[in-house]
Amino acid sequence: MAPRNDGSVKKLINRGAWTAEEDQKLAQYIEIHGAKKWKTVATxxxxxxxxxxxxxxxxxxxxxxxxxxxxxxEEEDLILRLHKLLGNRWSLIAGRLxxxxxxxxxxxxxxHxxxxxxxxxKKIEILPISKENNPQKPPNTMQTNEESSSEIGDAMTNFDVSEFLDFSIEGSHGLDWVNKFLELDEDPWLSVDKMRTL
DNA sequence: AACGAAGTCAACCGCTAATTT
DNA sequence: GAAATTAGCGGTTGACTTCGT
Structure with missing residues (x-):
């Protein structure tokens, strides 16, 4: 990526893609001094x-x-499910991966x-509503997070958000927690497997 | 082979929250 | 308690790559 030209002439700060040399400098500094006070790190x-x-x-x-x-x-499954629960809170999702x-x-x-x-x-929209398929919900339940708040709310009543967000819990980065929290998502209309077969 | 469209992803921007002075 | 500084987040941009014609 070529450096951007923002018209600034006061200080020529590097922008754009990092070079191998810059990477090395940064990695070396952090190895010695740690990753904190980024302004200081930079200088x-x-x-x-x-x-x-x-x-x-x-x-x-x-x-x-x-x-x-x-x-x-497996990671994709996880992302889909976590996004359903958390919305666009990417750092939280990343924390679980x-x-x-x-x-x-x-x-x-x-x-993707x-x-x-x-x-x-779109597929679900053109499907006829069938009670056999889903007796409790209309087919069009692949909604956005805003739209799905009630559903999330239902899920939330069944699990402790603070516990979910507590990364100090032992094994929180393993797969056990996935089972614990995501077994909630049994809605066939939201099956990740279904989506993968599209 | 050439070209444009679409997809990908690293990096930047603006904002808010948290921390320090 | 206020102001300044720092850290972190999510949205957006744009260069590069891949694909289709």
Missing amino acids: KAGLNRCGKSCRLRWLNYLRPNIKRGNISD PGRTDNEIKNYWNS LSKKINQNE
């Missing part, structure tokens, strides 16, 4: 970048244990999953 590491940019680069790319590559089916960043999940959602859901919505 002390000898980076002609703003602190914000350094933080983002570290969190989304340089941080250890970053998982790179394709999102697995070890090695994945909020930015990555947000991008994945916008480029939102389309799938839209397609599914």
Whole structure:
């Protein structure tokens, strides 16, 4: 990505894509001094970048244990389900997917999953309403988060949000918690498997 | 092979919340 | 308690890549 030209002549702050040299400088500095006070990191590491940019680069790319590559089916399931529960709270969703960043999940959602859901919505719209299929709900229940608030509300009555958001709970990054919280989602109209087959 | 459209994703922006002075 | 600073979040942008014609 080429550096952007915002017309500023006061201070030539680097923008755009990071070079390998910048990455190395940032990683080395953080290894020694830790990842805090990003403004200081930017200057002390000898980076002609703003602190914000350094933080983002570290969190989304340089941080250890970053998982790179394709999102697995299991992870996709998780994202879909968590999004249903949490909405666009990407950092919370990312917190439940070890090695994945909020930015990555947000991008994945916008480029892959939102389309799938839209397609599914359209499919469901043209289906005739059938009590056999879903005696309790109309077919058009693949709604947005705003629209689904009542459903989320129902789910919320069955689980403790604060507990859900408490990352100190042992095993919160494992799969046990997934079972605990997401078994709630038994709605056949929202089956992730269904969406994947689209 | 050339071109435009669509998709992808790293990075930036603006805002709010939290923390420090 | 107020102001300043820092951290963090979600939305958006735009360069690059891939795909279709």
